[in-house]
Amino acid sequence: MERRTLLTLVVHGGSVLVGVVVGLPALIAGVFPALRRRRGESWRPVGQLSQFPVGQTQAAVIEHEQADESEPRPLARQGVYVWRPTDEEVVVFSRSCTDLGCPVIWDAGSQCFYCPCHGGIFARDGQRMAGPPDRELHRYVNRVREGVLEVDVYSVPPIA
Ligand code: FES
16 A cells, blocks of 8 residues: 555544544434433522421422523423421422323322322322332432522433
8 A cells, every 4th residue: 555545544534533523422412402401410499498398298399491592492380299208308209100291199188199190199208009100209309508499300301
């Protein structure tokens, strides 16, 4: 092989390699924006921790913001349930049933979550008790900053 041909192959091969390394992540992010969004964290306030009494389960709402104008607008408001089993522990449940995603309803009398769609029932701690769901309610990763309860909205599956 001539020296000139070898040099041409090396230059062109290097160009292709650089193009793949630089362009592939951008291509994946452009074609699959949902994958890109789920990689990071997105913290949203749920409310003052003091508004959720210890030992109780209460409905709350997450207000979403559109992080990037180019992205499709997410749901503006998303319902969750906050349970404080102890003073130190806070659990934030997704309202979406783990069967097909219908919003579950908390019943304080029976201390259970009910799904109106197909009769799924979940215990106070989110464990599946009856019906078609095959797993417990999804829990958001949460934290408390300066007295405000926050959740990472990407810590549960998209339908949740
Ligand atoms: S969607 Fe909840 S039981 Fe089917």
